[in-house]
Amino acid sequence: MQISTVGIIGAGTMGNGIAQACAVSGINVVMVDIAEAAVQKGIATVAGSLDRLIKKDKITAADRDAALARIKGSTNYEDFKGAQLIIEAATENHELKLKILRQVDALVAPGVIIASNTSSISITKLAAATSRADRFIGMHFFNPVPMMALVEIIRGLQTSDATHAAVKDLAERLGKTPITVKNAPGFVVNRILVPMINEAFFVLAEGLATPEDIDAGMKLGCNQPIGPLALADMVGLDVCLAVMEVYLSEFGDGKYRPCPLLKEYVAAGRLGRKTGKGVYTY
Numbered sequence: 001m002q003i004s005t006v007g008i009i010g011a012g013t014m015g016n017g018i019a020q021a022c023a024v025s026g027i028n029v030v031m032v033d034i035a036e037a038a039v040q041k042g043i044a045t046v047a048g049s050l051d052r053l054i055k056k057d058k059i060t061a062a063d064r065d066a067a068l069a070r071i072k073g074s075t076n077y078e079d080f081k082g083a084q085l086i087i088e089a090a091t092e093n094h095e096l097k098l099k100i101l102r103q104v105d106a107l108v109a110p111g112v113i114i115a116s117n118t119s120s121i122s123i124t125k126l127a128a129a130t131s132r133a134d135r136f137i138g139m140h141f142f143n144p145v146p147m148m149a150l151v152e153i154i155r156g157l158q159t160s161d162a163t164h165a166a167v168k169d170l171a172e173r174l175g176k177t178p179i180t181v182k183n184a185p186g187f188v189v190n191r192i193l194v195p196m197i198n199e200a201f202f203v204l205a206e207g208l209a210t211p212e213d214i215d216a217g218m219k220l221g222c223n224q225p226i227g228p229l230a231l232a233d234m235v236g237l238d239v240c241l242a243v244m245e246v247y248l249s250e251f252g253d254g255k256y257r258p259c260p261l262l263k264e265y266v267a268a269g270r271l272g273r274k275t276g277k278g279v280y281t282y
């Protein structure tokens with residue numbers, strides 16, 4: 001199946017980023033959020049991002065206008081009519097996602113593929129809330145979507161080969177590199193990344209090196225663009241802790257024990273850049 005129109009649920013950080021990636025690749029978008037203000041904010045974010053690309057000589061004004069013309073904003077799932085794929089990128093809340101997916105599943109034609117951009121909820125579980133577990137899949141984009149080359153494609157237990165092929169083809173048409181992953185907590189990238197950040201906190205807590213030296217070590221010794229502690233401050237220490245707690249409970253394996261220092265910083269309200277202080281002060 002060749003996908004020419006994509007419906008996107010949620011016009012927030014990820015939803016508008018996915019809309020931009022689709023629109024600049026010639027794919028029509030219907031982006032739905034709960035309130036008109038949220039839809040307009042999402043479209044304005046895309047416009048601003050495209051304007052920055054014009055300033056950098058990456059696209060022309062005509063490219064921007066053509067991309068924006070491909071994005072239709074709405075507050076009504078009925079407008080998904082005509083889309084071959086719906087990508088759910090609403091707030092990360094299990095109950096909310098189940099409610100949205102049941103609603104959309106009842107509205108769109110049986111052949112339509114539904115994907116979720118969830119970071120942490122089981123794709124198999126979300127699929128089971130719909131009547132089309134074989135046409136349900138995970139499409140995990142990275143932030144900021146227009147810049148980041150990776151899409152993790154997560155196959156739920158019942159995802160069909162045809163669904164996987166159609167979504168992989170779309171990811172490639174967006175200029176992304178897809179990797180295919182079986183459903184499990186954290187998928188591949190976050191499963192490796194967040195325990196590495198947690199280990200950096202253990203190293204810090206043991207006083208083995210300063211935060212600056214830990215980050216310099218991982219940047220210069222492993223060619224990482226940013227050190228794990230600086231990255232934790234960007235992601236949010238509370239988010240890192242919550243992810244470790246999910247791994248610990250889901251896998252039941254002590255190797256995912258959150259570092260007590262990470263817990264202590266979160267308890268103190270030192271959540272990273274968003275609170276002005278995490279490992280570093282901003």
Ligand SMILES: NC(=O)c1ccc[n+]([C@@H]2O[C@H](COP(=O)([O-])OP(=O)(O)OC[C@H]3O[C@@H](n4cnc5c(N)ncnc54)[C@H](O)[C@@H]3O)[C@@H](O)[C@H]2O)c1
Pocket residue numbers: 009010011012013014015032033034035038088089090091092093096100117118119120140141142143
């Ligand atoms: N931010 C990231 O770095 C990142 C990276 C990968 C995946 N994700 C995942 O992407 C999803 C969205 O995250 P985000 O960062 O864009 O969140 P966000 O808060 O920026 O945006 C979520 C949007 O969903 C909208 N929404 C809520 N209920 C809705 C409904 N019933 N119908 C339509 N829209 C609704 C909200 O109004 C909001 O605009 C989450 O599942 C998150 O785990 C986020």
